[in-house]
Amino acid sequence: MTDQTDTRPDREGGDRCFIREADLRELTAELLAAGTEVIAPVAVDVCASPSAIASAACRMPGAAPIEIEYRALEDASDLDVSRGMPVLSLKSYFLPEHEALFCWRQHGTQIEMKQVATTFPPRVILGAKPCDSAALAIVDKVMNWDYEDELWNGRREATTIINMACPGIDESCFCTAVDLAPDSTKGADGLLTPVDGGYIFEATTDKGRAFASEHKSHFCAGSGGEEHRGRQADDERAAARARVAGNLEIDAQSVRDWIDTHFDDPLLAALGARCNGCGACTSVCPTCHCFDIIDEEEGVGKGTRRRCWDTCQAGKFTLHASGHNPRENQGARYRQRLNHKFAIYPLKFGEVLCTGCGRCTRVCHAGQDLVEILAAIDVAARRPGAPAETVEAVSDTASADTAEATP
Amino acid sequence: MNIYQPQLVTVVDVIDETSDTRTLRLAFTDPALRDSFEFRAGQFGEYTAFGAGESTFCIASSPTRKGFIECSFKAVGKVTAALREMNVGDTIGFRGPYGNAFPIDDWKGKNVVFIAGGIGLAPVRCVIWNVLDRREEFGDVTIVYGARSVEDLVYKRELEEWAARDDVRIVTTVDPGGQTEDWTGKVGYVTPIVEATAPSAANAVAVLCGPPIVVKLTLPVLGKLGFADDAIYTTLENRMKCGVGKCGRCNIGPVYVCKDGPVFTAAQLKALPAEF
Numbered sequence A: 001m002t003d004q005t006d007t008r009p010d011r012e013g014g015d016r017c018f019i020r021e022a023d024l025r026e027l028t029a030e031l032l033a034a035g036t037e038v039i040a041p042v043a044v045d046v047c048a049s050p051s052a053i054a055s056a057a058c059r060m061p062g063a064a065p066i067e068i069e070y071r072a073l074e075d076a077s078d079l080d081v082s083r084g085m086p087v088l089s090l091k092s093y094f095l096p097e098h099e100a101l102f103c104w105r106q107h108g109t110q111i112e113m114k115q116v117a118t119t120f121p122p123r124v125i126l127g128a129k130p131c132d133s134a135a136l137a138i139v140d141k142v143m144n145w146d147y148e149d150e151l152w153n154g155r156r157e158a159t160t161i162i163n164m165a166c167p168g169i170d171e172s173c174f175c176t177a178v179d180l181a182p183d184s185t186k187g188a189d190g191l192l193t194p195v196d197g198g199y200i201f202e203a204t205t206d207k208g209r210a211f212a213s214e215h216k217s218h219f220c221a222g223s224g225g226e227e228h229r230g231r232q233a234d235d236e237r238a239a240a241r242a243r244v245a246g247n248l249e250i251d252a253q254s255v256r257d258w259i260d261t262h263f264d265d266p267l268l269a270a271l272g273a274r275c276n277g278c279g280a281c282t283s284v285c286p287t288c289h290c291f292d293i294i295d296e297e298e299g300v301g302k303g304t305r306r307r308c309w310d311t312c313q314a315g316k317f318t319l320h321a322s323g324h325n326p327r328e329n330q331g332a333r334y335r336q337r338l339n340h341k342f343a344i345y346p347l348k349f350g351e352v353l354c355t356g357c358g359r360c361t362r363v364c365h366a367g368q369d370l371v372e373i374l375a376a377i378d379v380a381a382r383r384p385g386a387p388a389e390t391v392e393a394v395s396d397t398a399s400a401d402t403a404e405a406t407p
Numbered sequence B: 001m002n003i004y005q006p007q008l009v010t011v012v013d014v015i016d017e018t019s020d021t022r023t024l025r026l027a028f029t030d031p032a033l034r035d036s037f038e039f040r041a042g043q044f045g046e047y048t049a050f051g052a053g054e055s056t057f058c059i060a061s062s063p064t065r066k067g068f069i070e071c072s073f074k075a076v077g078k079v080t081a082a083l084r085e086m087n088v089g090d091t092i093g094f095r096g097p098y099g100n101a102f103p104i105d106d107w108k109g110k111n112v113v114f115i116a117g118g119i120g121l122a123p124v125r126c127v128i129w130n131v132l133d134r135r136e137e138f139g140d141v142t143i144v145y146g147a148r149s150v151e152d153l154v155y156k157r158e159l160e161e162w163a164a165r166d167d168v169r170i171v172t173t174v175d176p177g178g179q180t181e182d183w184t185g186k187v188g189y190v191t192p193i194v195e196a197t198a199p200s201a202a203n204a205v206a207v208l209c210g211p212p213i214v215v216k217l218t219l220p221v222l223g224k225l226g227f228a229d230d231a232i233y234t235t236l237e238n239r240m241k242c243g244v245g246k247c248g249r250c251n252i253g254p255v256y257v258c259k260d261g262p263v264f265t266a267a268q269l270k271a272l273p274a275e276f
Helices: A021-033 A052-058 A130-143 A150-158 A206-214 A226-245 A252-261 A266-271 A280-284 A330-349 A359-363 A370-382 A388-402 B031-036 B078-084 B118-132 B156-164 B190-197 B212-224 B266-270
Strands: A016-020 A037-045 A066-072 A098-107 A110-115 A123-128 A159-164 A190-195 A198-203 A291-297 A302-309 B007-016 B021-028 B044-049 B053-058 B069-074 B091-098 B111-117 B141-147 B169-174 B204-209 B232-235 B263-265
Touching: A016 A021, A016 A226, A021 A037, A021 A123, A021 A198, A110 B091, A123 A130, A130 A150, A130 A159, A130 A330, A150 A159, A159 A206, A190 A206, A190 A226, A198 A206, A198 A226, A252 A330, A252 A370, A266 A330, A266 A370, A280 A359, A291 B053, A330 A370, A359 A370, B021 B031, B021 B078, B021 B091, B044 B069, B044 B078, B053 B069, B053 B078, B053 B118, B069 B078, B069 B118, B111 B118, B111 B190, B111 B212, B118 B141, B118 B156, B118 B204, B141 B190, B156 B169, B169 B190, B190 B212, B204 B212, B212 B232, B212 B266, B232 B266, B263 B266
Parallel strands: A037 A123, A123 A159, A159 A190, B111 B141, B111 B204, B141 B169, B204 B232
Antiparallel strands: A016 A198, A037 A066, A098 A110, A098 A302, A190 A198, A291 A302, B007 B021, B007 B091, B021 B069, B044 B053, B044 B091, B232 B263
16 A cells, blocks of 8 residues: 655655656656556547547537546657646546456356456556545545455555646645645655656655666666756745645635534535536546446346446435435535535545545536635634625625525 | 455245245355354345345344344345345345444343334344343343334234243234224334333333334434433434445445444434434
């Protein structure tokens, strides 16, 4: 398991060194030549997509013709180091959209089961977003309390993750409000920070140090000017932190306490009023890990049990066989998502189940904006005696026409 | 074998409880596991009909009865419909036992009151047999059981068996309109029948399980009878998939029913958000 204690690299640490842009490509080529899977951000030309829906979307006004995705590289030249935000997080590389849990075959009244592998070949993720590696360390907790999820753990152990310091993407980012940073190495084994001509590299775990030492000819060849570049990296990272911090400043503990103690507060119900329950937020979320378990028959008398992503935003998620549904409206389901992320998970596992990546806000068709929503809760939490108008003023766009916030 | 892969169990008996509710008696196909398998009253499992999927039921048999486990279910969905098609000799899957249990050892010397509605008798039946098989360790045993109609009463043979014992007080009831001409039990909803039966709360614990409405209405009645919230136990059966605290489906506030439950005291329930 990745060492999770080291969340921010030591700025004066001895593990820092310079890696040239060309060396990063050569390292990637070497890994690929050795048969190691390398997953990295890749710029995808959406307009050239064979998907009719994607290429149609590309022609919409304002559509981005290029999307960034984490993909297994076919060629080192595909590595995209532009530092944009991949549409989907790294989640699917550890908890695939669907995966086999075992296979079965029937022989008369007897059943034969075939196990699936829980160990995986080594692989490297280069240029991970800090908010995406952090999500893995956070989800490690639920995957390992009491019962251990060998499929998750097997993939975690097989993977070396090198983050790329993030410049801050847009106004939806808020990693700094959930105890992370655009240069966090939580859940990762090392960090690259862009500087003139290449990157400053820091290994932050034994796995990261072993990786660097194994590929020493590319890492840290040494070319002078390290001190200058180190300062450049520090400046770059400090600027990114300040940029993201400007998006949202909340008292995380008060927000957590407020959600935990205001289950029936009208503000929470109002915040969910605009949600239409499509579940896109849970799909793009790096920390949402809820799943379904289903059987897939493959002809007569054999099949595969699979687990697949599920969403707490769907009405049937909690529907009992009797017809009773503990969360029978969308307000209750949206409240559950906030509750699980900002109150339940911290209570249970000591961590907020959110990395502030902003994907849920960017993807939401209904305009649910988690930055606005957390700001509204923060106001309610900080000023328990505040008049309703104050809360509404902050949350008016989020809670639309149903806000009756009376904290 | 990962934590989501079941053990194989063979159907050794099939009992029709009602027209749509069936009990399967299951034995592990691995003889070593058949001997070593242990569980505590109140724990549950995930039962597989291969090709249809998994469903969550309590283990309805008592841990005092060795060599098999039983589950009782109503055929309402894909998996339960498939399980209902199973015959003696067929193979299904089982994962478990999961969750916590009724703290029966803490009840030694106490009177035990069992209250169940409908198929809610399944988890309670496990505790009833556990207590009756260790009868001398407990005080008075009272059972109040109701269903929508005479046809909907489950474990009918056992209801008669308990009624025939002189160390058990049992009251059975059916909802108004659900009685037959030869019905000799009570007619009325479970909650008022509990109130009329008025089991003493002195040195007693109550075990309550049924549809959410029965639990909701009966809790205050037990309070009125003098049962403290920490002397009332119930078992929640939220929708589950994994059963092992991962899939995120059964949460009630900070509680994972599959791991922190399914057995809760009324005191614990009252501390949770009213979302169950």
